[in-house]
Amino acid sequence: MSRRRIGITLGDPGGIGPEIVVRALSETTRLSATTRSSLTTESTGAEFVIFGDSNVFRSEADRLGIIPDPGAYVFRESGPESPSGRRGVPDKDNGAASFRWFADAVAAARAKEIGAIVTAPISKKSWELAGLPWRGHTEYLASLYPSAIMTFWSDPLTIALFSHHLPLREALADVTKANLLRFFRTLRDGLDAVSPGPHEFLVAGLNPHAGEDGLLGREEREEIEPAICEARESGIPVAGPFPPDIVFRAALGRPEKVVVALYHDQGLIPFKLVAFETGVNATLGMPFLRTSPDHGTAFDIVGKSPADPRSMIAALRLAGRS
C-alpha cells in the first residue's frame, strides 16, 4: 500500500465537480513547478488516481483551456454507468455514474491501493433518482464504518461532529457516557493519523451555559462530565463541557483546538459562518482518510461562472498529510 496515493472522484458530472478537479490539479501542479511546496508527485510524493470518466475530465479541461500536467495523475475508468451529458440539473444517469466512481474509489482504498480519497460533490437528488439507498458519501461510508466521524477543517476553526444526520431529538438521546467515550477514542486515533498535533478537544455542552450546574439540564452532569473525566484519565486530551455559545469563539484561530459539537447544527452553524464554502470535510475513524470540499454541486453556476477550487485544493492538501 502506498499511503501517498490519493484517489479523487469527479463527483456529479452535471455539477462543478469536474471543473474544480481540473482547476485544483492544474493549480497544485503549477504551484509545485515554482515553489516545490505544494501537493504533487514531486513535492509530497503524492500520486493522484482519478475515479471517473476521462471524456468528462478532458472535455472540461478543453472547455476551461486548462491542461493539467498528465504526469500528475492516472485515470481509473470504471463500471458500465455513463453520464447523461446533462449539466446543471439532477440526473439519474449522472447519479449512477458518480456513485460508481465513488464506490470504486472506496473499494480501492479498502484494498489499500490508495491511502486517501478526495471526493468532489455529488448530488443527493441525482443519487435518489438513480434509486440509491444512501443520501450521500457520508451515509455510504457510515454503512461500511459505523463509527466513522465527520470533521470540518478550516483556517479559523476545526470541529468534530459527535452525531450528524439525525433528528435533534434522536441526537440528544445519543449523548451517553459510553457513546462519548467511544467517540473521543476514535477521534484521537483519527486525528493522530491525519494531523501532527498535539491537539486538544474542547467539548461543547448540550444545554444552555453547559447546563449551569444542573439548573439548565442534566446531561452535562450525568453523561458528559463523567465521559470527559474518564477519557482524560486514559490520556485523551479532552476538556469541557464548555458553554456552547462561548467555546467556538474560544477556539477561533487556534488550530490545535478541535471543538467537539454534540449535534449537527451546533457545529455547522458556527463552522459555516466562519468558513463558508472554503472549509474541508474529513471523515475519520476508517482505515483510510476521506476528504471533500465543503460545498455542493452548485448546479446554478455550472458552465456559467467560474467555480472556486480553493476548498478542493484544501481537501487535497489535507488528504496529502495522511
Next chain:
Amino acid sequence: MSRRRIGITLGDPGGIGPEIVVRALSETTRLSATTRSSLTTESTGAEFVIFGDSNVFRSEADRLGIIPDPGAYVFRESGPESPSGRRGVPDKDNGAASFRWFADAVAAARAKEIGAIVTAPISKKSWELAGLPWRGHTEYLASLYPSAIMTFWSDPLTIALFSHHLPLREALADVTKANLLRFFRTLRDGLDAVSPGPHEFLVAGLNPHAGEDGLLGREEREEIEPAICEARESGIPVAGPFPPDIVFRAALGRPEKVVVALYHDQGLIPFKLVAFETGVNATLGMPFLRTSPDHGTAFDIVGKSPADPRSMIAALRLAGRS
C-alpha cells in the same frame, strides 16, 4: 408618559457597570455637542434617569476623570440597600443593591414614568448571594411578562430567541404551532415599536437541513411550517423554516432580516461569533423596552483595565429609538 425618558440602571457596583455608564453618558454628550447626531436631550429628546447610588456614580466619574454633562441626566436614589464597596467579586450587598435599582426602574416603567430601561450588567452570583429567586434581569422580567422575548442586535446580525434558559429537551418540546404563532405576533408587535422596518423574520429549522422533507425530523412539517403559513396569511412577514447552518449566514449584513432561533444556543452561538461583546440585548413584548449591553460584569478587569462602553452606547441608542 414620556416615551423619550430612558432609565439607566448602574448594574452590579462591583462590576464594570458604573464605569460603562459614566463613559457612555460622557460619550453621547460629547458626540452631541459636536455632531448633534447622537443620543442626548438635544438630539433625540431623550432624558436619562439613572437608577443607582449617586456616590458610586460620582466616585467612578472621579476615578476616571470624566465628568458627564450634569444636564444630561437625573438621579433616582432608591431603597435602603447599600453597596458594600467591594469590587471585582460577587457580593451579597452589591447584589441586593443592584436588584433594588433594577426593580425600581421596572416599577417606574410600569408607571409610565420612563419609556425604556437600559440595564448595566448585574452579577448572577451576587443576586444569588443576596437570596434573590431570579437568575437575572431576564428572569425577573419574564416573571412579570411571561411572553417577553429576548432579541440580540448587532451590525452584522439580529436574532430573536423563541426560547432561552431551558434545558434543550424542554426547548424542543416547546416548539408547537400555537407557541410559534403567539411568538411571531409578539415579535412583530415588539419590533414595530422599536425599529422602523420593514422586517422579515427568517425562521431557522429545528433539525439538520430543516428536517429535509421529514427525513431528519418531524417538527418542521407538523409544527413549524403550519405556524409560518398561518402567520403569513395573517400578514406577518415570516419565512422558512431554513436550514439552520445556512440561515444565519444568509442574514449577515442585512439589517431588515431578523433570524428566529428556536433555542438558546442556535441563536447565541452565531451571534456571539459575529458580535462578541459588541451586541445589544433587547427584551420585547412588554409595555416598555429594555435593552442591555451583551456582556457581563467583567469582574476580572474592574478598576484595572478600561472597560469598553461601545455595547452600552449601542444599548442606549436602541432604547432611544423606542
